[in-house]
Amino acid sequence: MKYELDQAQELSAQIAQAIRDGIMEGRLIVDQRLPSESDLCEQFQVSRPTVREALKRLAAQNLIRTQRGASGGAFVNRLSFEDAYGQQITTSTLLLSMNAVSFETACEARFALERACVALAAQRRTPDQLAAMRAEIHRQSQPGLSDESFCASDVAFHRALVDAAGNPVMSYQLAGAVEAIEPLMNMITFTARKREKIVELHTLIADALEARDAATTEAVLGQLAEHTLELAREVARMRSKSA
Template identity: 45%
Template sequence: MAIRFNNLVTQSLAKQIAEQIRSAILEGRLRVDERLPTEEELAARFEVSRPTIREALKRLAAQNLVRSKRGPAGGTFITRPTESELRTTLANSTTLMVTLGEFDIESITEARREMEGACLKLAIERRTEQHLEQLDQELAYQQQSISDEEFCASDVRFHRLIIDATANPVMQFNMVTVIEALQPLMNMIANRTRSRDRIIQHHKQLLDAIQRQDLVEAQSSLNQLLDYLLEHYRQAQQLRSTSSQG
């Protein structure tokens, strides 16, 4: 393996080793399915202990960048994360950022307003009859006697379908943070005060505008929905604050 490794400093050797190997993967110096040297060989190259190498490999495995295989032809191999794995990692990281208080509700709403609003243009231009049918089916499902959890999941799927209608894989991937991470968190908090009927009404207006390919009306419907959710999110937060003080 012709890779030039940099010298290490004393802080977090395992982390530094993992980052150097990760960089080699991202830069194409290590290719998918290529086998890494053994733990013993890596330990000798980096001049560290085998447990340190083992910890570095665990870090890479947690990022779905390497996989281990047992047996005579086994070892540690470079792997290609699936789109699903990358989506999950991105959504989990975003959720963690919200939990740590890095994103406030105003920033989340503003991001969704701008990003989903931009997606509407392409969605309206490129939506197919299948997209419209799936949106209509999701809307019909929301009007059934379903649990709060099922309603929230359907809400996410409804907006995911709009993003899918853009037929743009970059937009679809980037919207994971908004639709599959931030939206469920907002739903969970605002669920106590928001009205299902109002959400469904906004969804109907949005679907109708997409069917008619009316971008102005679609963006207006999205903005009204987000304004409504923001209002009830704040009410839910106020209720939680009052309850904790009592």
């Protein structure tokens, strides 16, 4: 392998990119061992700290893992769905908070995407997934629950709904949409009355899924979206009044 490095970027970034390309193009395959750090130093004609900075960049993206010891080194990592979920959620959350994305926009995206799961979920939902949804519904109807816990349970309910579609790629794609909205939801205060309504709609969704009734599920989900937006508008009104 021959490498040509440009002077424009930092060396560590270029080295990381060269290795990343190797992984994405399939020249480096899962569990393959990269050359040792000293070998990489020679190949790229740089010092060890520079090579290490490059490797740390890749480690941050879960593209490689390192092992110490005699037969250690850096290995191409199989990107697990679990790892990908985490990255997805981190990125989505920051994207929303740093770009001042409105609650309406985030909420619209979330419910639109969630609705895409409903048809599949109605076909494929397992008893376990239904049980998970009912468990969250039960939690949500506990009286002493804090707003934060209520939101967390809400997210868990919707995660279960998404998972019920039985398509891991969709679960991954939607992880961000569903989870990243939690910080925004946390700004809403849920009165007992509002919670009651949400729990009622959640119950209807679970019932419709149990009956494998996609149309009803979709309709109720639409109501839930409307209700959630209404809550947000109320908060906005309160804010503008007090200001």
